[in-house]
Amino acid sequence: MTINVRIPTPLRKLTHDKDIVQAAGTTVQGIIDNLEKQYPGLKERLCDEQGELRRFVNIYLNDEDIRFAKGKQTPVKDGDEISIIPAIAGGH
Amino acid sequence: MREKHGFLIGLKCRECGRHYPKEALHVCEFCFGPLEVEYDYVAIGNVLTRERIEARAPTMWRYRELLPVAGEPTIGFQVGFTPLVRADRLAKQLGLREVWVKNDTVNYPTLSFKDRVVSVALSRALELGFDIVACASTGNLANSVAANAASGGLKSYVFIPADLETGKVLGSLVYGTNVIGIRGTYDEVNRLCSEIAGKYGWGFVNVNLRPYYAEGSKAMGFEIAEQLGWRLPDHVVVPMAGGSLITKIHKSFKEFVELGLVDKHPAHIHGAQAEGCSPIVNAFKAGTDIIKPVSKPNTIVKSLAIGNPADGFYSIQTMKQTGGCAENPNDDEVVAGIRLLAETEGIFAETAGGVTVAAAQRLVAAGRIKRDESLVLCITGHGLKTREAIDGKCGEPRVIKPSLREFAALVENENV
Numbered sequence: 474m475t476i477n478v479r480i481p482t483p484l485r486k487l488t489h490d491k492d493i494v495q496a497a498g499t500t501v502q503g504i505i506d507n508l509e510k511q512y513p514g515l516k517e518r519l520c521d522e523q524g525e526l527r528r529f530v531n532i533y534l535n536d537e538d539i540r541f542a543k544g545k546q547t548p549v550k551d552g553d554e555i556s557i558i559p560a561i562a563g564g565h
Numbered sequence: 566m567r568e569k570h571g572f573l574i575g576l577k578c579r580e581c582g583r584h585y586p587k588e589a590l591h592v593c594e595f596c597f598g599p600l601e602v603e604y605d606y607v608a609i610g611n612v613l614t615r616e617r618i619e620a621r622a623p624t625m626w627r628y629r630e631l632l633p634v635a636g637e638p639t640i641g642f643q644v645g646f647t648p649l650v651r652a653d654r655l656a657k658q659l660g661l662r663e664v665w666v667k668n669d670t671v672n673y674p675t676l677s678f679k680d681r682v683v684s685v686a687l688s689r690a691l692e693l694g695f696d697i698v699a700c701a702s703t704g705n706l707a708n709s710v711a712a713n714a715a716s717g718g719l720k721s722y723v724f725i726p727a728d729l730e731t732g733k734v735l736g737s738l739v740y741g742t743n744v745i746g747i748r749g750t751y752d753e754v755n756r757l758c759s760e761i762a763g764k765y766g767w768g769f770v771n772v773n774l775r776p777y778y779a780e781g782s783k784a785m786g787f788e789i790a791e792q793l794g795w796r797l798p799d800h801v802v803v804p805m806a807g808g809s810l811i812t813k814i815h816k817s818f819k820e821f822v823e824l825g826l827v828d829k830h831p832a833h834i835h836g837a838q839a840e841g842c843s844p845i846v847n848a849f850k851a852g853t854d855i856i857k858p859v860s861k862p863n864t865i866v867k868s869l870a871i872g873n874p875a876d877g878f879y880s881i882q883t884m885k886q887t888g889g890c891a892e893n894p895n896d897d898e899v900v901a902g903i904r905l906l907a908e909t910e911g912i913f914a915e916t917a918g919g920v921t922v923a924a925a926q927r928l929v930a931a932g933r934i935k936r937d938e939s940l941v942l943c944i945t946g947h948g949l950k951t952r953e954a955i956d957g958k959c960g961e962p963r964v965i966k967p968s969l970r971e972f973a974a975l976v977e978n979e980n981v
């Protein structure tokens with residue numbers, strides 16, 4: 474199945490300036506792998522060398538941080554939407 | 566001076582290690598990790614000695630080689646070197662032998678530790694050519710940016726949650742800054758400031774100047790070590806909001822050890838938050854380093870009410886690496902902590918200080934800090950700034966006529 478993925482400004486160079494792209498998969502992991510096929514170079518921006526989600530990259534599935542679901546194994550279904558949002562370094 | 570020193574090399578991503586020039590940058594464009602200042606420690610080690618530091622003026626700038634400005638500091642040269650108070654009466658109450666209060670309630674000029682970070686950030690902002698500076702703040706930072714910008718002739722904007730304590734709002738307005746109250750939480754203020762920083766190109770001390778700003782907190786740790794007689798304590802309790810201070814205290818100790826200025830010593834660094842907003846403590850206690858943001862902070866401790874702490878992960882690493890713990894006292898304990906510090910040591914701390922004292926009490930009760938071990942409490946802001954928190958909780962004055970007879974009656978009554 475194919476769902477919409479929102480791309481943040483700093484990554485849009487890789488998606489040819491598209492802010493929303495479509496990707497196929499049944500888990501967040503599958504979606505990331507499919508994004509990499511379509512837009513080479515995107516995966517290394519989201520995941521480290523071990524394949525783990527980078528610490529300052531947040532992925533929201535329908536507004537829920539996947540770290541508090543099943544991480545990259547979180548299942549994805551029709552009509553879901555994923556947002557990739559860099560953590561805001563700031564504060565105090 | 567720049568050529569002469571050259572201790573500030575550049576910026577480096579804490580996560581992926583990519584290098585960046587020493588400009589107004591704070592996020593790695595590759596992995597979105599935070600950038601941190603890089604120093605030439607070999608060059609610093611060649612010049613920095615205890616004697617050299619001791620010969621300098623009693624301000625935080627006596628450690629200037631370890632603070633990220635290229636030349637001489639231009640704003641806030643008088644900041645820091647606040648008293649480290651031997652707190653024997655408090656120690657007795659806590660059931661400990663050696664307690665010290667690092668008293669930043671009397672920091673210059675705005676009575677909180679934020680003057681340290683702002684002095685660095687604005688000195689660096691001038692070097693980078695900014696003429697407008699700004700911040701997102703829970704109050705203390707706004708006060709400090711407003712005051713130090715005024716003294717340096719910079720225009721400033723400070724962004725705060727609209728419901729802050731009146732002392733903290735007035736404590737910014739008086740300096741003629743632009744105070745923008747946002748109807749929302751601190752985290753919403755912060756998010757807005759990231760957008761504003763991108764659009765207007767101002768020097769936001771805790772956004773695009775953050776790598777420089779954050780280093781200013783190290784001075785509190787340097788001073789603790791020097792004022793203890795060039796040694797590290799067994800324990801330090803540090804309040805956490807965004808979590809930057811605790812990581813920088815740790816860094817300051819590590820730098821002093823690496824430079825041979827103090828002996829290596831296991832200093833346990835403990836973090837404290839208020840129960841009504843304790844995302845870092847909650848994660849630590851749950852044994853994870855993934856911080857679950859608090860969307861609706863609910864505590865009188867507004868200066869620590871950051872639901873999504875930028876340095877939360879690194880704070881947890883600091884506590885783990887140093888064998889520290891995390892505690893989150895409730896608002897009643899916080900008020901009691903403020904009063905205990907005031908009544909035993911004559912130091913009037915803001916709510917964050919109450920958190921620190923109350924957390925220390927819990928740590929002692931839990932056996933984490935033992936009777937014969939030394940403890941330093943980081944007291945970071947003055948109590949007059951958060952009067953509301955204790956209004957009506959310290960008794961009331963007894964009002965009498967200007968009559969000796971009335972006073973005698975009052976005394977007699979109390980002696981019953």
